[in-house]
Amino acid sequence: xxxxxxxxxxxxxxxxxxxxxxxxxxxxxxxxxxxxxxxxxxxxxxxxxxxxxxxxxxxxxxxxxxxxxxxxxxxxxxxxxxxxxxxxxxxxxxxxxxxxxxxxxxxxxxxxxxxxxxxxxxxxxxxxxxxxxxxxxxxxxxxxxxxxxxxxxxxxxxxxxxxxxxxxxxxxxxxxxxxxxxxxxxxxxxxxxxxxxxxxxxxxxxxxxxxxxxxxxxxxxxxxxxxxxxxxxxxxxxxxxxxxxxxxxxxxxxxxxxxxxxxxxxxxxxxxxxxxxxxxxxxxxxxxxx
Amino acid sequence: xxxxxxxxxxxxxxxxxxxxxxxxxxxxxxxxxxxxxxxxxxxxxxxxxxxxxxxxxxxxxxxxxxxxxxxxxxxxxxxxxxxxxxxxxxxxxxxxxxxxxxxxxxxxxxxxxxxxxxxxxxxxxxxxxxxxxxxxxxxxxxxxxxxxxxxxxxxxxxxxxxxxxxxxxxxxxxxxxxxxxxxxxxxxxxxxxxxxxxxxxxxxxxxxxxxxxxxxxxxxxxxxxxxxxxxxxxxxxxxxxxxxxxxxxxxxxxxxxxxxxxxxxxxxxxxxxxxxxxxxxxxxxxxxxx
Numbered sequence: 001x002x003x004x005x006x007x008x009x010x011x012x013x014x015x016x017x018x019x020x021x022x023x024x025x026x027x028x029x030x031x032x033x034x035x036x037x038x039x040x041x042x043x044x045x046x047x048x049x050x051x052x053x054x055x056x057x058x059x060x061x062x063x064x065x066x067x068x069x070x071x072x073x074x075x076x077x078x079x080x081x082x083x084x085x086x087x088x089x090x091x092x093x094x095x096x097x098x099x100x101x102x103x104x105x106x107x108x109x110x111x112x113x114x115x116x117x118x119x120x121x122x123x124x125x126x127x128x129x130x131x132x133x134x135x136x137x138x139x140x141x142x143x144x145x146x147x148x149x150x151x152x153x154x155x156x157x158x159x160x161x162x163x164x165x166x167x168x169x170x171x172x173x174x175x176x177x178x179x180x181x182x183x184x185x186x187x188x189x190x191x192x193x194x195x196x197x198x199x200x201x202x203x204x205x206x207x208x209x210x211x212x213x214x215x216x217x218x219x220x221x222x223x224x225x226x227x228x229x230x231x232x233x234x235x236x237x238x239x240x241x242x243x244x245x246x247x248x249x250x251x252x253x254x255x256x257x258x259x260x261x262x263x264x265x266x267x268x269x270x271x272x273x274x275x276x277x278x279x280x281x282x283x284x285x286x287x288x289x290x
Numbered sequence: 291x292x293x294x295x296x297x298x299x300x301x302x303x304x305x306x307x308x309x310x311x312x313x314x315x316x317x318x319x320x321x322x323x324x325x326x327x328x329x330x331x332x333x334x335x336x337x338x339x340x341x342x343x344x345x346x347x348x349x350x351x352x353x354x355x356x357x358x359x360x361x362x363x364x365x366x367x368x369x370x371x372x373x374x375x376x377x378x379x380x381x382x383x384x385x386x387x388x389x390x391x392x393x394x395x396x397x398x399x400x401x402x403x404x405x406x407x408x409x410x411x412x413x414x415x416x417x418x419x420x421x422x423x424x425x426x427x428x429x430x431x432x433x434x435x436x437x438x439x440x441x442x443x444x445x446x447x448x449x450x451x452x453x454x455x456x457x458x459x460x461x462x463x464x465x466x467x468x469x470x471x472x473x474x475x476x477x478x479x480x481x482x483x484x485x486x487x488x489x490x491x492x493x494x495x496x497x498x499x500x501x502x503x504x505x506x507x508x509x510x511x512x513x514x515x516x517x518x519x520x521x522x523x524x525x526x527x528x529x530x531x532x533x534x535x536x537x538x539x540x541x542x543x544x545x546x547x548x549x550x551x552x553x554x555x556x557x558x559x560x561x562x563x564x565x566x567x568x569x570x571x572x573x574x575x576x577x578x579x580x
Binding site for chain 1 (some may be wrong): 361408442454510546551
């Protein structure tokens with residue numbers, strides 16, 4: 001075993017241990033605790049996975065290069081949690097901390113759907129929308145480690161209120177939880193079940209959702225021009241039945257679609273483990289920040 | 291003299307010759323001709339600037355790495371103009387062609403307002419809005435050379451119609467020409483003159499415009515997390531009187547503003563010459579694409 005990675009989600013934490021071929025050789029799951037207990041839980045999970053190896057951790061929200069969670073609306077509003085410094089002190093091991101979608105991007109780029117591309121975008125659809133950016137053959141974190149908050153791209157003036165406190169953020173229209181809003185309060189599972197059973201009003205909701213996903217992906221493509229966009233996250237399986245509709249609307253929403261090469265739209269191949277595997281990959285030389 | 295750069299705009303072409311210190315030693319201007327004559331004019335301007343040196347050209351629109359203008363709504367709808375290949379054949383000199391905002395970004399990053407930053411964003415406000423992206427210490431063109439079309443980020447569902455054929459693009463609300471739309475048909479100069487003379491309705495238009503600029507810059511910061519954003523382009527002088535309002539609205543529109551370092555918002559220091567100087571810089575080894 002050469003590396004341990006833990007993906008901290010809003011409700012659960014998934015940890016994996018990788019051997020020197022990159023294969024997952026152990027896995028543990030725990031419910032996500034409240035912020036004060038988070039560092040203790042991560043230390044215990046590291047031990048349960050064998051310990052004695054460098055640790056990478058992925059978390060939602062704004063993470064500084066030193067591994068401090070500055071703000072995380074989807075992690076019960078955690079603020080200024082020194083995950084990296086705390087774990088380094090407790091474990092005496094190398095510890096790398098990064099944004100969860102950045103971790104997923106790393107894994108899909110190294111061994112998944114974006115393998116071999118110089119410019120790729122990872123889009124995680126779940127409670128919110130996260131993003132990871134590869135440009136020029138490198139994982140990009142921006143100047144302060146905060147790049148990739150693509151869910152907070154504004155897509156409608158004075159639009160729906162977001163957990164971040166602003167209005168009209170893309171994730172209020174295109175995330176998994178947006179289905180509840182777009183359907184007037186029904187759960188995403190319910191909307192999809194009745195859509196698949198042939199219900200027309202549910203089909204209209206799903207179609208609007210697909211349109212919002214497509215529109216946002218087109219804006220991001222106009223900005224970043226990736227070779228491939230990888231859709232992942234907890235809700236990505238729901239996209240399956242409307243993937244062709246997303247592809248078609250995406251192509252039409254691009255700037256000057258008839259004069260450009262379009263990015264490939266792919267679904268993540270590492271599934272729910274992408275974030276944890278990517279977190280473990282942060283421990284490779286030259287990938288993770290101190 | 292070591293390099294020649296020409297910036298092709300919607301109405302005029304500006305050419306400069308740089309000496310080996312990077313200083314501008316000659317300058318020529320010509321009206322922008324129709325597409326079939328463009329390559330001839332560029333060859334003549336190269337000669338008028340002394341010739342006998344590598345040439346860089348910046349153009350608006352989608353430019354392939356080989357230097358073909360695939361589409362350019364702001365260049366009289368030019369399509370598939372082989373500017374790079376044509377000039378290489380005519381001049382027998384090295385020729386580099388890139389997007390005009392990418393050229394401006396290069397110049398401001400190397401010797402202007404973004405000097406020394408690893409992550410920077412150039413935003414050119416004019417008839418439309420162009421963008422140039424520096425991430426991870428490199429100029430980024432995306433996978434097909436089309437990165438930076440930030441003016442076509444969608445900011446309002448079903449919004450104003452854009453020259454690109456879609457609706458709700460940012461440049462319809464925040465470019466120089468957007469002032470005409472926001473004011474119900476008055477020219478930008480007129481709106482600004484009466485705003486500065488104290489007219490309240492003009493002040494409201496200018497304030498709305500400042501808000502749209504700020505909102506778009508905040509979305510781009512959420513995505514790219516630059517250290518500095520440089521505002522340039524033909525309309526940037528108009529931003530001057532409302533720059534503080536843009537700064538203030540930008541700060542509030544950012545994701546989690548109280549927990550992050552904000553990018554600096556600067557105005558371009560190279561003025562109208564940024565594009566031409568950056569075009570000349572494309573000729574430096576390792577900067578321009580073949």
